[in-house]
Amino acid sequence: MRVEKKSNKLLDKIDRKILAILQVDGRIAMTELAEKVGLSLTPCIERVRRLERDRVILSYHARLNPMELGATLLVFVEISLRDMANGKFEEFRRAVLEVEQVQECHLVSGDFDYLIKARIREMSEYRQLLDVLLRLPGVANSKSYVVMEEIKETLALSVNNIAVSAV
Numbered sequence: 225m226r227v228e229k230k231s232n233k234l235l236d237k238i239d240r241k242i243l244a245i246l247q248v249d250g251r252i253a254m255t256e257l258a259e260k261v262g263l264s265l266t267p268c269i270e271r272v273r274r275l276e277r278d279r280v281i282l283s284y285h286a287r288l289n290p291m292e293l294g295a296t297l298l299v300f301v302e303i304s305l306r307d308m309a310n311g312k313f314e315e316f317r318r319a320v321l322e323v324e325q326v327q328e329c330h331l332v333s334g335d336f337d338y339l340i341k342a343r344i345r346e347m348s349e350y351r352q353l354l355d356v357l358l359r360l361p362g363v364a365n366s367k368s369y370v371v372m373e374e375i376k377e378t379l380a381l382s383v384n385n386i387a388v389s390a391v
Contacts, residue, residue, distance in 0.1 A: 235280070238263065240383040242271055243280070247380045250284040287379070295343040298371040299350055301357060302336040306364040313337075315361035323360075325353050336367070 235243070241261045245252060252260075258268035275281045290296065305312050313331065316338070320329050328341040340357065344350050350370070357366060 235383075239271060239275065239280075242268070242275065243381075243383045246272075246281065247383075290343050294345050297344045297346060297350060298374065299342050299344065299353075300369045300371070301340040301342065301354070302367040303338040303340060303357065303360075304336045304364045304366070305338075305362040307362060308337075312362035316363070319360045320357075323353075323356055325349075 238261050242257065245257060245260055254269050254272070255265055257272070258265045261268060263271070272281070290298075303316075305316060317329075317331075320326055320338070320340070323342075325342045325344055326340055327343060328339075330339045331337065332339050342353055344353055350368075354366065354368065357363065
């Protein structure tokens with residue numbers, strides 16, 4: 225099991241402002257970003273590079289519209305494993321990484337072991353996905369939830385409640 229090292233780095237108000245802006249528009253020109261956060265170009269670029277180097281900013285990507293691509297059905301699936309000994313968690317983890325439709329998979333506490341999020345085209349594809357999931361190593365059973373209406377979905381993190389340095 226991989227444990228992430230907790231960052232001891234403190235972010236000041238300008239760092240938080242940079243992060244908030246980049247979460248909304250990762251393609252913003254550095255000159256415009258510098259202007260919005262009240263810095264000249266070079267210090268702004270240096271801060272962004274530091275945030276990338278320190279792995280505060282992990283990547284930049286295009287967010288695709290699932291409806292335009294035909295992935296109109298959003299499902300969540302609870303998965304329970306039969307046996308938690310003999311490396312079953314690791315076997316399941318490796319196998320689920322290969323399932324293309326799975327967007328997220330989380331090991332959770334509670335009445336089941338994993339929570340999976342998947343986007344697919346239609347109910348028949350969901351049935352195929354469920355067949356795949358139930359055949360993954362160690363799976364005992366599943367419980368599914370088909371989303372009827374999406375109220376909120378975001379990748380943005382709140383930058384207002386993170387550690388702030390005195391700078």
